[in-house]
Amino acid sequence: MNISSKLHENAKRLPDKPAYYFQDAACTYRELDGAVSKFASALLDMGVKKGDHIALLLGNSPHFVIGLYGAIRAGATVIPINPIYTPDEIGYIINNGDVKVVVALDLLIPLFEKMEDHLPKVEQLIFCETPKEKEQELDVTKLSIFPKMKSFTTVLASGNPLYQGPTINDEEVAVILYTSGTTGKPKGAMLTHKNIFSNAQDTANYLKIAEEDRVIATLPMFHVFCLTVALNAPLMNGGTIIIVPRFSPGDIFAITKKYEATVFAGVPTMYNFLLQYPEANVVDLQSLRLCISGGASMPVALLKSFEQKFNVLVSEGYGLSEAAPVTCFNPLDRPRKAGSIGMSIVNVENKVVDELGEEVPIGQVGELIVRGPNVMKGYYKLPEETAHTLRDGWLYTGDLAKMDDEGYFYIVDRKKDMIIVGGYNVYPREVEEVLYSHPAVVEVAVIGVPDMNFGEAVKSYVVTKENVTEQELLAYCQEHLAKYKLPSSIEFLEELPKNTTGKILRRALKDQVLSK
Template sequence: MTVTELDYLPWRWPPAYDERPSVRDDRHDLTYAQLAGWVDATAAQLALYGVGHGSVVAIMLPNRIELLVAMLGAWRLGAAATPINPAFTVNEADYQITDADATVVVNDGPDAPNGGRPAIAVDDLWRSRPDPDVLPVAITSPDDLALLIYTSGSTGRPKGVMLSHANLSAMATMMASHLQITRDDHCLLVLPLFHVNAICISFLTPMSVGGRLTVLRRFRPLEFLAAVEEHRPTYFSAVPTIYSHLVSQPAEVITDTSSVRFAICGAAPASKQLLTATEQRLGIGLIEGYGLTEATCASTANPLDGPRKVGTVGVALPGQRVAIMAPDGTFQPTGERGEVVIQGANVMRGYLNRPEASADALGDGWLHTGDVGILDDDGYLRIVDRIKDMIIRGGENIYPKEIETVLHGHPAVLEAAVVGGPHTVYGEVPVAYVTPYPGTTLDVDELYARCRAQLTKIKVPVAIIVVDAIPKNPVGKTDKPALRQALQQP
């Protein structure tokens, strides 16, 4: 398979796939032929709303097959999809819909955010075409924009990561090769489908080789373990927080995991203790990997059969180059730390309408990750620090600037600084420090209410601490390391 074959697209599936099971959730259980038919019907419906080559379809749904159908329907017309976190507030959702210039929104119904655009309620999606003979010819090409996945940045406003079909095909090919995914594999999807991990690793990879997928609506430990026993998956991908919940179950909770060949751990650093405890508790091999949305999800992973070095995130996936770069642009030798940089067909096209940010990330021909790492003699990568001012809460990236912008909107807030505080389950959670304008009094309850109204629940600070002054470093910038250090103290 080459990275331009786009074998995950329904209209490219061979007839031999027709009766094979493809995807199911708690409402539907579809063969490949049934899924392809539903995609064609939805594409015909989207075309009536003006969706065509170069359009964008926004999809704001929880995990369910219809999210995948709407995405594939957009691709059937040469359009892109931008999946939206269904927990977003109206403010957050409308921003993404508007920034992406979505032609139409597929959502839960009339009360869901739509950014002022036409909307299709999920229960109104067509399952069959009124006129079976009328459907635009599929013109999807590798260079077409496929996904706009939004990720926050230092400016506080999320940026749309532009991923082409060539990017997606490259990622599906790399993962299928590295993890030896075949038509006999069955993935259990538990991560949210507004993330590229769930789309690429759990859905596109098995679909590209004739495998199957079971979609769970949400993660609940006992429900997840029951699903493993019932559906007999061969692999799944999750974040450290999920594994932490699983190993914390009472000893009497015993699950038959014999069908699982391996599980993937990514999106946030995991301790050696957690990785070891998970393998012992569940009796499965855990493969830790590393990547980011801008690289279409994954860039390194520990081998399936070769040595798995606990504490590393493995070796570069087939077709990718991973290097360590010094601040002056030269490459660091083995064992020396520097910024992790990546090359490969999986690297994004850039950020939507953000030429300066795109140039910063890609200008020298390498994707600059903002993460600090070390490569060992065998090519295994160890992540040792983060350049970016990011909080990772249970695998979800939270950028302090976005929260700080909301806090600064309160008329009594002079300064605001948000850092990650330690948490036994989620790893990090946002904690805010604020100072009032002289002569004013800050009402912390008002600040919490403001955050809850404008931010997703996971971004709302777990604590808002009013201080007389926020510490500064010698050049006058907020000393966030000092704030983090203070939170580490008992």
């Protein structure tokens, strides 16, 4: 079983039930399943073979849902990419991921036209139409990449709604999720059909998502949190997704009330914006039975304030791309513990170990490791990284945690120096590499600092060999990094703190910030 075949099964069982709502229009399970089959068969006609890689550069939309499930039904491997990444970031993932077909927003066509010579493996570009003003419309016939291009509408119209695709093995790779590595280059976590399906099904069952549930999907679908919790999980049990293109507090209140949504999934930043929204109406959220928080630790004060104001349970969980992603959630059948990521979900085992891999006593801090049917196959084309992360059947998360005597886990700190900006992961080394490439920069250290709106912000410290302004360095970063990875400030120092071996001590810089 995989997520696409489960969708087909639900379409036969619940043909006329809404699978999703988007911009006031409903799409039934029968209609969605037919569109998925048409897209899958059209890919076959375009020369896509089982195992080929297809990249999705899309926002939250029916295009993403049909593209994901259609590619999987065709036996292809899907690589979701954040469409606001810079050309450098997009180009690296497409080339490293051996992408054959790109499905992207039509707004990105000019970008691909400029990148054409740098993407030798891409054979086809399917562009998805977005509403725009007449003067903004694009004349695609004038672009040199045009022979490789087809519109999503045209591709879909050419497909067979009865096509069910090739036989797919559970251990074949369904999705490759690129996550930033400590070297600064993204690593592709290979998730099999078993990984994706089991985690979606187990999460849906653990959170009791059922046919009557209507789940708001406003987290980005290209991110594994939304992909599993707000997209795949509802479709596993016949629920309905409410697709929201972008997060806006006002829209969430209005949409929740209009569709009587029952489940909302978000990162702590979203909950803070909802709580602080001046026109917030408690009545608008009264249909919610459950709010899900992940992506970063939620401040206990925020959690309690939100629950008290809106009278709805907030269940915190934990996950990572390499685990498809969910490993823990606060259970719904017993008291929720504020500050905890909850307990192991069904079929997944979490454990806290020391440097030797031995389980530590209850209450003691160690590294969180995970095993289960959701754990990735490995990193794409990175056998050494895979061997380091997957050991003796366990996934080493790199996060420091502890467990209490009731089996609840708590994240204590990040073993790696990861910075979480509004739920997005930013690795210091990636930002440092960009700054290091500037000719005026000699040394760099990047840390995360507290931020009232986004949890954390990126702060950079630099040592330079010639005069350069903060504005010039920030402008340079904007050319090479996505917006959420950009430093909020750059501070100039005569020298950076180092240990006796010459290693730069980020922790010393962070301690200085926290002591102020």
